[in-house]
Amino acid sequence: MKILDCTLRDGGYYTNWDFKPALVETYFRAMQQLPIEYLEIGYRSRELANYLGQYFYCPEYVLENARRLTDKKLAVILNQKDFPVSDVKEVLVPVKDYLDLVRVAVNPDNFDEALILATELKSHGFKVAFNVMYMSSWSENGAFIKELPRTAGLVDYFYMVDSFGGVFPGDIKQTIKMVRNETDVALGFHGHNNLELGLINTLTAIEEGVEIVDATITGMGRGAGNLKTELLLTALNAKHELDVNFNALTSVVEAFEQLQSQHGWGTNLPYMVSGANSLPQKDVMEWVTRRFYSFNSIIRALQNRKKGSQDN
Amino acid sequence: MKILDCTLRDGGYYTNWDFKPALVETYFRAMQQLPIEYLEIGYRSRELANYLGQYFYCPEYVLENARRLTDKKLAVILNQKDFPVSDVKEVLVPVKDYLDLVRVAVNPDNFDEALILATELKSHGFKVAFNVMYMSSWSENGAFIKELPRTAGLVDYFYMVDSFGGVFPGDIKQTIKMVRNETDVALGFHGHNNLELGLINTLTAIEEGVEIVDATITGMGRGAGNLKTELLLTALNAKHELDVNFNALTSVVEAFEQLQSQHGWGTNLPYMVSGANSLPQKDVMEWVTRRFYSFNSIIRALQNRKKGSQDN
Numbered sequence: 060m061k062i063l064d065c066t067l068r069d070g071g072y073y074t075n076w077d078f079k080p081a082l083v084e085t086y087f088r089a090m091q092q093l094p095i096e097y098l099e100i101g102y103r104s105r106e107l108a109n110y111l112g113q114y115f116y117c118p119e120y121v122l123e124n125a126r127r128l129t130d131k132k133l134a135v136i137l138n139q140k141d142f143p144v145s146d147v148k149e150v151l152v153p154v155k156d157y158l159d160l161v162r163v164a165v166n167p168d169n170f171d172e173a174l175i176l177a178t179e180l181k182s183h184g185f186k187v188a189f190n191v192m193y194m195s196s197w198s199e200n201g202a203f204i205k206e207l208p209r210t211a212g213l214v215d216y217f218y219m220v221d222s223f224g225g226v227f228p229g230d231i232k233q234t235i236k237m238v239r240n241e242t243d244v245a246l247g248f249h250g251h252n253n254l255e256l257g258l259i260n261t262l263t264a265i266e267e268g269v270e271i272v273d274a275t276i277t278g279m280g281r282g283a284g285n286l287k288t289e290l291l292l293t294a295l296n297a298k299h300e301l302d303v304n305f306n307a308l309t310s311v312v313e314a315f316e317q318l319q320s321q322h323g324w325g326t327n328l329p330y331m332v333s334g335a336n337s338l339p340q341k342d343v344m345e346w347v348t349r350r351f352y353s354f355n356s357i358i359r360a361l362q363n364r365k366k367g368s369q370d371n
Numbered sequence: 372m373k374i375l376d377c378t379l380r381d382g383g384y385y386t387n388w389d390f391k392p393a394l395v396e397t398y399f400r401a402m403q404q405l406p407i408e409y410l411e412i413g414y415r416s417r418e419l420a421n422y423l424g425q426y427f428y429c430p431e432y433v434l435e436n437a438r439r440l441t442d443k444k445l446a447v448i449l450n451q452k453d454f455p456v457s458d459v460k461e462v463l464v465p466v467k468d469y470l471d472l473v474r475v476a477v478n479p480d481n482f483d484e485a486l487i488l489a490t491e492l493k494s495h496g497f498k499v500a501f502n503v504m505y506m507s508s509w510s511e512n513g514a515f516i517k518e519l520p521r522t523a524g525l526v527d528y529f530y531m532v533d534s535f536g537g538v539f540p541g542d543i544k545q546t547i548k549m550v551r552n553e554t555d556v557a558l559g560f561h562g563h564n565n566l567e568l569g570l571i572n573t574l575t576a577i578e579e580g581v582e583i584v585d586a587t588i589t590g591m592g593r594g595a596g597n598l599k600t601e602l603l604l605t606a607l608n609a610k611h612e613l614d615v616n617f618n619a620l621t622s623v624v625e626a627f628e629q630l631q632s633q634h635g636w637g638t639n640l641p642y643m644v645s646g647a648n649s650l651p652q653k654d655v656m657e658w659v660t661r662r663f664y665s666f667n668s669i670i671r672a673l674q675n676r677k678k679g680s681q682d683n
Contacts, residue, residue, distance in 0.1 A: 225609075228540070228571065254606060255567040255599075259540065287567075289640050294566060297537075297647035305644070305674065309667045312640050328601050328624050332617070335609035355621045362617065 061271040063160075063247075064090060064288050065099035066315070067114050068136055069280035072344070073322040076101060077112030082314055086276070087128035089311035092304045093292065096271070097160055099134040100125050103150055104141070122157035132159035136190065139165050139173045147179045155183065162188040162218070167196075170203035177213040188216035188271075190249060194234055195226050195337045207241040216271050217244045221260065224253030224283055224326075224334035228263040235267045247271040250286050252278050253326050253334025257286030258294060277315040282340035283330035322348075329357040336365045373583040375472075375559075376402060376600050377411035378627070379426045380448055381592035384656070385634040388413060389424030394626055398588070399440035401623035404616045405604065408583070409472055411446040412437055415462055416453070434469035444471035448502065451477050451485045459491045467495065474500040474530070479508075482515035489525040500528035500583075502561060506546055507538050507649045519553035528583055529556040533572065536565030536595055536638075536646035540575040547579045559583040562598050564590050565638050565646025569598030570606060589627040594652035595642035634660075641669040648677045 066086065067078060078086075090098055100121070101114035113121050117135050125133055135158060142150075142163075151161065161180055165173040173189060180187045189210065197204065210217060219234055226234075235246065248264035250257040250273070261272045274291045278284035289312050295301035319325070326334075333343045338361055346357045378398065379390060390398075402410055413426030413433070425433050429447050437445055447470060454462075454475075463473065473492055477485040485501060492499045501522065509516065522529060531546055538546075547558065560576035562569045562585070573584045586603045590596035601624050607613035631637070638646075645655045650673055658669045 252567070255564075255570050255602060258567050259571045290567060290638075290643055293640070293643040293647050297644075305640075305670045306667060309640060309665075309670060313666060316639075326602075327628075328605070328617075328621060331602055331605040332609075335605045353621075354625060355618060358617045358621060 060265050060269075061096035062094065062288070062291065063097040063099055063134065063271055063273050064095045064275060065273055065285075066275040066279055066288070068099045068101045069275050069285060070315075071101065071112065071114050072281040073279065073324055074318070075110070075112045076115035078114065082318070083124075084128060085314045086311055087125060089307040090131055091129045092307035094301055094303065095131065095288070097132045097134045098125070098129065099136060099162065101135055103135040103137060103154070105146060105150060117154075119154055119157075122154055126157055133157055134160035134162055134188075136162040136164055139163050139169055139176055142176065144176050144179045147176070147183060151180070151185065152183050155185070159186060160188055160215075161185045162190050165189050165191045167191055167193060167200060167203045170206055174206075174209055174213060177210070181213050186215050187213065188218055188247060189214050190218040190220050190247075192220045192222045194219045194221055195223055195230065197234060197237065201237070204237060204241055207238060207244070210242060210244050214244055216247045217242070218247035218249050218271075218273075219264075220249045221251050223337040223340065224251030224256075224330065225337045226250070226260055227256060228259055231260055231263045232267055235264070235269070245270045247273070249273040251280070251283055251334070251340075252285060252287075253283040253330045253340070255326060258290050261286050261291060262294065276311050277319050277324075279315055279319065279324055282344045283326040283334065284324045328354050329361065332358050332361045336361070338364055372577055372581075373408035374406065374600070374603065375409040375411055375446065375583055375585050376407045376587060377585050377597075378587040378591055378600070380411045380413045381587050381597055382627075383413065383424065383426050384593040385591065385636055386630070387422075387424050388427035390426065394630070395436075396440060397626045398623055399437060401619040402443055403441045404619035406613055406615065407443065407600070409444045409446045410437070410441065411448060411474065413447055415447040415449060415466070417458060417462060429466075431466055434466055438469055445469055446472035446474055446500075448474040448476055451475050451481055451488055454488065456488050456491045459488070459495060463492070463497065464495050467497070471498060472500055472527075473497045474502050477501050477503045479503055479505060479512060479515045482518055486518075486521055486525060489522070493525050498527050499525065500530055500559060501526050502530040502532050502559075504532045504534045506531045506533055507535055507542065509546060509549065513549070516549060516553055519550060519556070522554060522556050526556055528559045529554070530559035530561050530583075530585075531576075532561045533563050535649045535652065536563030536568075536642065537649045538562070538572055539568060540571055543572055543575045544579055547576070547581070557582045559585070561585040563592070563595055563646070563652075564597060564599075565595040565642045565652070567638060570602050573598050573603060574606065588623050589631050589636075591627055591631065591636055594656045595638040595646065596636045640666050641673065644670050644673045648673065650676055
């Protein structure tokens with residue numbers, strides 16, 4: 060079982076993908092001493108019209124700096140819908156030597172296009188992961204599941220992503236069974252923490268044979284955030300005797316807790332309601348972080364959406 | 372299935388059992404509109420040498436005020452080890468009309484004495500719950516389990532308390548089986564949130580037939596705190612169509628979140644380590660809240676204890 064820490068990538072939703080150099084250094088130095096296989100440090104993208112920080116583009120000097128600070132495997136992620144196949148050559152191939160894994164965030168509706176992108180990535184020799192979103196809707200909206208055999212030779216890790224943070228341990232078991240009926244690709248799990256189920260869902264996934272799982276320091280990540288790396292490591296240390304350097308772990312947790320006191324990621328009542336009812340958390344994050352709307356009005360809006368989606 | 376909210380009682384560990392009247396009023400008015408059966412508002416005790424607040428003693432005017440603000444069932448709790456049987460008459464009987472439930476916190480080592488106290492409580496007509504501590508140690512240290520048939524007619528609810536916050540869903544199932552072998556007393560569960568397992572443990576307990584479960588608003592409670600009432604209600608609303616007034620819920624959550632920003636309850640790395648290794652959280656709470664020791668030195672101390680307890 061492998062752990063991928065994606066603090067800088069997923070945490071970037073709160074800092075617009077910029078982090079102070081001292082924090083980045085603390086992060087890499089700690090990770091170097093922890094039982095973590097991959098560090099996903101950001102997105103990789105062409106220049107965009109809006110300003111987005113260093114870890115959204117991951118230019119070569121950012122990758123070089125990461126490589127200088129750690130010899131852990133490095134990963135970046137792409138949004139399939141924003142990443143034309145033709146960009147592989149221009150945007151990824153020039154930095155290929157830095158990248159041990161390229162992850163692709165995939166909407167199940169675009170599974171065919173994602174396979175075309177994976178084909179191009181493989182032709183250049185990249186290791187590829189698919190992070191397929193909205194797993195709580197796959198049982199109703201899972202036409203792509205029948206296409207899973209086509210990942211053979213193209214996709215190294217097939218991640219199930221609990222996008223809404225509303226998945227329960229029983230759902231994990233069912234989804235894995237559904238996927239396993241079609242493919243023996245190595246599985247991954249990316250959990251969110253809206254209902255504080257990040258740990259139990261991830262441990263359940265590991266028990267069910269998932270080979271790679273994601274976490275972030277202090278749970279820093281979009282919306283309610285992720286499984287906390289420190290919680291996963293502490294549980295695996297106590298239950299499975301995973302060797303953990305708690306000095307290193309403490310140093311990086313304390314550094315990110317300072318940032319958390321500014322940005323306030325983590326779950327709260329609006330995220331709980333959106334998670335429990337499988338509603339998208341993008342809007343909730345905007346409403347919550349702007350601090351313009353009361354929780355009450357956010358929850359009323361969510362209750363209306365829930366009603367709307369039930370009526371449709 | 373019934374919910375007992377013990378925010379004022381368990382939250383008192385952070386405020387020394389005093390709460391501003393406006394907060395108390397917000398609390399009772401919200402609870403009145405939520406699907407919660409019991410409100411445990413504090414301890415009941417003789418006067419002690421140290422100063423402790425209103426909700427540690429629950430004098431008659433506190434109980435009267437609660438009764439004025441809500442017609443929910445009211446509960447108080449006693450520490451068996453500090454509560455002589457002879458005090459039942461002097462401390463509890465005079466306020467009997469206010470109390471729908473008297474809970475007794477019981478160390479498994481004192482189970483015999485607790486039964487004597489229950490006998491006295493029953494002779495005065497009280498409804499009685501036992502909150503038996505340290506459930507994660509019952510499989511090694513559970514001599515009292517064989518005595519459970521003696522609770523018949525004396526104990527209305529037998530609570531399993533996850534004192535260290537280190538219990539997993541599988542442990543809940545095993546413990547319930549162990550208890551059910553001896554007695555058909557109605558069961559309760561009181562979970563802590565060190566490992567963010569409060570929700571899943573409580574839902575597992577409910578699935579396994581537990582009849583009453585505890586929670587507190589924002590998880591306010593000793594150490595890492597409890598299952599959050601708002602999380603339990605949101606999950607039960609989404610999964611089991613429990614009717615929840617989210618306006619009322621939001622009002623009380625927002626009020627306690629202000630207090631949380633002062634006191635900072637909730638889990639963190641030291642509580643995770645103590646929970647995962649079944650170490651007492653009393654010391655951890657002192658170390659953490661005094662902010663005198665670094666997390667690093669707290670965790671070193673905990674690792675030494677863990678080593679010590681393994682060596683013994």
